[in-house]
Amino acid sequence: MTDSVMPTYGRLNVSFVKGEGAWLTDSNGQRYLDALSGIAVCNLGHCHPRVTAAIQDQASQLIHTSNVYRIPLQEQLADKLVEISGMEQVFFCNSGAEANEAAIKLVRKFGHAKGVSKPVIIVMDGSFHGRTMATLTATGNAKVQAGFDPLVPGFVRVPYNDLDALRMAIGHWPEAVAVMLEPVQGEGGIKVPDSDYLASVRSICTQRKLLMILDEVQTGIGRTGKWFAFQHAQDVIPDVMTLAKGLGNGMPIGACLVAGSAVGLFQPGNHGSTFGGNPLACRAALAVLQTIETEKLMDNVNTLGEQMFQAFKKRLDQHEGVKEVRHAGFMFGIELAVPCGELVGLALEKGLLINVTSEKVIRLLPPLIINEAEAMQIVDQLSDLVTEFLSTRTVVSVA
Ligand SMILES: Cc1ncc(COP(=O)(O)O)c(C=O)c1O
Incomplete structure (x- = not known):
């Protein structure tokens, strides 16, 4: 990484070279499902x-x-x-x-x-x-x-x-x-x-x-x-x-x-x-x-937004490390009881792009164009990751 760019961001060491719909491809050819949309920017996905x-x-x-x-x-x-x-x-x-x-x-x-x-x-x-x-x-x-x-x-x-x-x-x-x-x-x-x-x-x-x-x-x-x-x-x-x-x-x-x-x-x-x-x-x-x-994308947001919210609640709500799951359409916040910034890197390793804000809140802003399979992939991959992450947290805090 060059020193010529001012370090105003703590950047992840990945760079994307191509985007299509909800998917990004990095310089090594690895594909990622984008549940962040460039922080609510690429609402129609990449290169619509x-x-x-x-x-x-x-x-x-x-x-x-x-x-x-x-x-x-x-x-x-x-x-x-x-x-x-x-x-x-x-x-x-x-x-x-x-x-x-x-x-x-x-x-x-x-x-x-x-x-x-x-x-x-x-x-x-x-x-x-x-x-x-x-x-x-x-x-x-x-x-x-x-x-x-x-x-x-x-x-x-x-x-x-x-x-x-x-x-x-x-x-x-x-x-x-x-x-x-x-x-x-x-x-x-x-x-x-x-x-x-x-x-x-x-x-x-x-x-x-x-x-x-x-x-x-x-x-x-x-x-x-x-x-x-x-x-x-x-x-x-x-x-x-x-x-x-x-x-x-x-x-x-x-x-x-x-x-x-x-x-x-x-x-x-x-x-x-x-x-x-x-x-x-x-x-x-x-x-x-x-x-x-x-493309009636707001209908998609209303239908899949509710479906994803219910699925997240089902998978995560009972977990004592999860304080609350919140959403408004395609804005999702999963608040954990512990700081969880490292989840961003862990998700990246699994090919999923997410964000953590306010230290403890996993934030998802998927593109409005995602289909049901992509929506459920986000829910499943992230719920698995959160469950795994919280189990290691518990071990660490008990020890
Ligand atoms: C609610 C809100 N207002 C303003 C801004 C600033 O926008 P920009 O980064 O385009 O200046 C942001 C960026 O995240 C935002 O979320």
């Missing part, structure tokens, strides 16, 4: 023929112009996102952190327009919003923030899934202008809030005239079995929603969508992005959205 064809065709016509000109594919993509989300307008960028930066700037502008000179955004414990200065400040994880003081002012934190704490914080902070949260916490360990939580946050925000920012960077684009996770809740439309990851299936693209009182806050000169919403990225994203519809 429709997306590949769209990218190839667009690359041969026009890749980039500039946002100083009209970009018809960007307009088409914005129209489509508005149609499927119920939001009203879209700003395009290149990543989740950038989408959240846009959201943070927007709600500060909302605050200033209301006469709040130092607007405050209420954020959540255990959240993840990105690695830029404002988004790492919004992130509820001390490890992400360590070493980067001074952080950005204007954020206060409350426990996730705790409405009383939220109401109390709003009471304490008259400068509060927005609440920012994930509908399901991804990096935080696949934390699924109570079923009425989002609707209650929505009504608190409406009553207190705060904007509701939903970070759907990980949950969006069909991953939970609806286009967006908020669509599982009754009567919830956020004021601001951010997207990235699955939107381009690997082509970098992010988006910040607005509705209601958040519309019209950005005017020319307030925000921008050189690459954001270029023809190539937008063409890929349009192909992604069309494919999810045509």
